[in-house]
Amino acid sequence: MSLILYAHPFSSYCQKVLIALYENASAFELRMLSPDNPSAGAEFVSLWPLKRMPVLRDGEQTLMEATVIVEHLDLCHRGPVRLLPDARNDALRVRFMDRVFDNYVMTPMQKIVGDHLRPTDARDPHGVADAHALLEVTYRWLEANLDGAGFACGEFSLADCAAAPSLFYADWVHPIGAGCPKLRAFRGRLLARPSFARAVEEARPFRPLFPPGAPDRD
Numbered sequence: 001m002s003l004i005l006y007a008h009p010f011s012s013y014c015q016k017v018l019i020a021l022y023e024n025a026s027a028f029e030l031r032m033l034s035p036d037n038p039s040a041g042a043e044f045v046s047l048w049p050l051k052r053m054p055v056l057r058d059g060e061q062t063l064m065e066a067t068v069i070v071e072h073l074d075l076c077h078r079g080p081v082r083l084l085p086d087a088r089n090d091a092l093r094v095r096f097m098d099r100v101f102d103n104y105v106m107t108p109m110q111k112i113v114g115d116h117l118r119p120t121d122a123r124d125p126h127g128v129a130d131a132h133a134l135l136e137v138t139y140r141w142l143e144a145n146l147d148g149a150g151f152a153c154g155e156f157s158l159a160d161c162a163a164a165p166s167l168f169y170a171d172w173v174h175p176i177g178a179g180c181p182k183l184r185a186f187r188g189r190l191l192a193r194p195s196f197a198r199a200v201e202e203a204r205p206f207r208p209l210f211p212p213g214a215p216d217r218d
């Protein structure tokens with residue numbers, strides 16, 4: 001099989017790529033990164049010493065960074081669901097929204113989650129407060145800028161691959177309030193999308209590992 005994905009099903013950035021793979025029923029081998037699979041871990045580190053998952057091997061090519069991997073899939077393993085539009089202006093909007101979800105939802109969400117992994121005397125309350133504030137501003141911006149229906153940029157795209165796991169976990173650590181009904185509905189539509197629903201189900205057994213404690217929903 002030409003596609004090998006080094007990943008863990010509970011990781012938000014890995015889910016971003018899994019969604020893209022599931023959208024087009026692309027065949028791939030999952031090399032699960034977990035303590036009981038040290039050989040996959042060793043291959044992963046030799047491919048990407050920065051140790052950020054996911055990593056994709058496509059034959060002799062190694063792809064890092066979830067956005068780049070999704071773009072690679074759209075370019076080289078195209079299926080019926082296009083993840084980037086051909087028109088460059090439309091693609092620019094998709095890339096912009098992908099950046100919004102990665103930089104302003106995923107990053108503060110990871111900051112809040114990651115703080116729970118620190119020793120209590122090395123916690124960063126100031127950084128965590130900033131992360132909560134950034135999430136709130138981003139939620140409000142999304143509420144004002146998302147359509148009331150459809151996906152981040154109309155048709156399902158790379159932007160939704162980023163939106164689904166970032167909003168899924170962000171809502172667990174900083175709930176999307178009643179003041180953002182469009183954003184809440186958008187998160188619900190993403191959860192109903194079969195590709196993401198599958199990723200969520202596959203990750204369900206790992207919920208006890210969620211550092212702040214997973215809520216009893218979704």
Ligand SMILES: N[C@@H](CCC(=O)N[C@@H](CS)C(=O)NCC(=O)O)C(=O)O
Nearest residue numbers: 011012013051052053054065066067
């Ligand atoms: N910029 C990277 C971020 C990937 C990332 O942060 N992955 C997390 C899992 S969701 C990870 O590998 N964390 C391990 C660590 O921080 O050591 C991407 O877009 O793929």
